[in-house]
Amino acid sequence: MSKTMTQVSSRGVLSALMGDAGWRDYYQVTKPKVVMLLLLTALVGACLAVNGLPPAGLLLAAMIGIGLMSSGAAAYNHLLDREIDARMMRTRGRPLVRGQLTAMRCFSFATLISVLGFAVLALWVNMLTAWLTAFSLVGYALIYTLYLKRATPQNIVIGGLAGAAPPLLGWTAMTGNVDPHSLLLVLIVFTWTPPHFWALAIHRRDDYAKVNMPMLPVTHGVAFTKTCILLYTVLLGLVCLLPYLTGMSHELYLLGSSLLNGAFLYYAWRLKFKANSGDAMATFKFSIVHLMLLFIILLTDHYLLA
Numbered sequence: 001m002s003k004t005m006t007q008v009s010s011r012g013v014l015s016a017l018m019g020d021a022g023w024r025d026y027y028q029v030t031k032p033k034v035v036m037l038l039l040l041t042a043l044v045g046a047c048l049a050v051n052g053l054p055p056a057g058l059l060l061a062a063m064i065g066i067g068l069m070s071s072g073a074a075a076y077n078h079l080l081d082r083e084i085d086a087r088m089m090r091t092r093g094r095p096l097v098r099g100q101l102t103a104m105r106c107f108s109f110a111t112l113i114s115v116l117g118f119a120v121l122a123l124w125v126n127m128l129t130a131w132l133t134a135f136s137l138v139g140y141a142l143i144y145t146l147y148l149k150r151a152t153p154q155n156i157v158i159g160g161l162a163g164a165a166p167p168l169l170g171w172t173a174m175t176g177n178v179d180p181h182s183l184l185l186v187l188i189v190f191t192w193t194p195p196h197f198w199a200l201a202i203h204r205r206d207d208y209a210k211v212n213m214p215m216l217p218v219t220h221g222v223a224f225t226k227t228c229i230l231l232y233t234v235l236l237g238l239v240c241l242l243p244y245l246t247g248m249s250h251e252l253y254l255l256g257s258s259l260l261n262g263a264f265l266y267y268a269w270r271l272k273f274k275a276n277s278g279d280a281m282a283t284f285k286f287s288i289v290h291l292m293l294l295f296i297i298l299l300t301d302h303y304l305l306a
C-alpha cells in the first residue's frame with residue numbers, strides 16, 4: 001500500500017472510532033481537574049511512604065496507573081449519570097448529553113483506560129495497589145454513582161471513601177503494605193469531602209431537587225446542611241492534628257494546616273451565620289484550594305523537616 005493510502009485508511013479507522021466525538025469530549029469525561037487533585041494526594045502519599053525521594057520509575061507507573069483508573073471511574077460516572085445530567089443546569093452541556101460522545105464509545109473508552117491502568121499497576125507496581133485501586137473504581141463508579149447517590153443523603157459520606165483512597169494507593173505503591181499513617185491521610189480527605197460537596201449542593205439545590213436526588217440540602221434543608229458543614233469543618237480541624245500528634249509531620253505542617261483549617265472554619269461559619277447568596281460557592285471553591293495547599297504543605301514539611 002502506498003504511504004498516502006495508508007494515511008487515508010488509518011485516518012478512516014480513527015474517524016470511525018471517534019465518530020462525532022473530539023479529543024476534548026474524551027478529555028472532559030475523565031474529570032481532569034478532579035483527577036489532578038486526586039493524583040496530588042496520591043503523590044504525597046507516595047513521598048511520605050519513603051525516606052528520601054521515591055524511585056522515579058515506580059512513582060511514574062503508580063501515577064499513570066492510578067490516574068488512568070480514576071479517569072476511567074469518572075468516565076463510567078458520566079455514562080451512568082447521563083440521564084440525570086441532561087436534566088440539571090450544571091451538567092447539561094456534558095459530551096454524552098449533547099450527543100457528541102455515544103454511550104458505547106464512552107463505555108469502551110472507560111473500559112480501555114481502566115484495564116490499561118490496572119495492567120500498569122499489576123505489572124510495574126504491585127497487586128495490592130492494583131486491587132485497592134480497582135475497589136476504589138468500583139466504589140465510585142458503581143456503588144456511589146448507581147446506588148448511594150440515588151439512595152441516601154449520606155451518599156457522599158459513605159461514597160467519599162473512594163475519592164479519599166489515593167493517598168493510601170500512593171503509599172502502598174511504594175511499600176506494598178498498608179501503613180496506619182497512610183490511613184490518616186485517607187481520613188483527612190474523607191472528612192474534607194462532606195463540606196466540599198455540600199457547599200456546592202446548597203448552591204445547586206434546585207437542580208438536585210428537580211431530579212429527585214436525595215442530597216442533604218434537598219432532604220434536610222439548607223440550614224441543617226450548613227450546620228453539618230460547620231461541624232465537619234471542626235472535625236476536619238481535629239483530624240488534621242493527627243499527623244502532627246503521631247509524629248508523621250512536624251511544626252511547619254502544624255502551622256500551615258492550622259491556618260488553612262482556620263480559614264475553612266471562617267468560610268463555614270460565615271456560610272452558617274451570615275446569609276449571603278455567594279457564600280456557598282465561595283466555600284466550595286475554597287475547599288479545593290484548601291486540600292491542594294494542605295497536601296503541598298504535608299510534602300514540604302516532609303522534605304524540609306523529616
Ligand code: HEM
Nearest residue numbers: 033034037038041156159160163164189193196197200288
Ligand atoms: C464523593 C465524593 C465527592 C463528591 C460527591 C464531589 C462532588 C463534586 C462536584 C459535584 C463537583 C462539581 C463538578 C462540576 O462543576 O462539574 C466537584 C468538583 C471538584 N471536586 Fe469534588 N467531589 C468529591 C470528592 C472529591 C475529591 C476526593 C477530590 C480530590 C481529592 C475532589 C476534587 C474536586 C475538584 C478539583 C473539583 C473542581 C473541578 C472543576 O472545576 O472542574 N472532589 N466535586
Ligand SMILES: CC(C)=CCC/C(C)=C/CC/C(C)=C/COP(=O)(O)OP(=O)(O)O
Nearest residue numbers: 034069070073074077133136137140162163
Ligand atoms: C480509582 C479511584 C481513585 C476512583 C475515584 C475517582 C473519582 C473521580 C473520585 C471523585 C469523586 C467525585 C468527583 C464525585 C462527584 O461525582 P458526582 O456524580 O456526584 O458529580 P457530578 O454530578 O459532577 O458528576
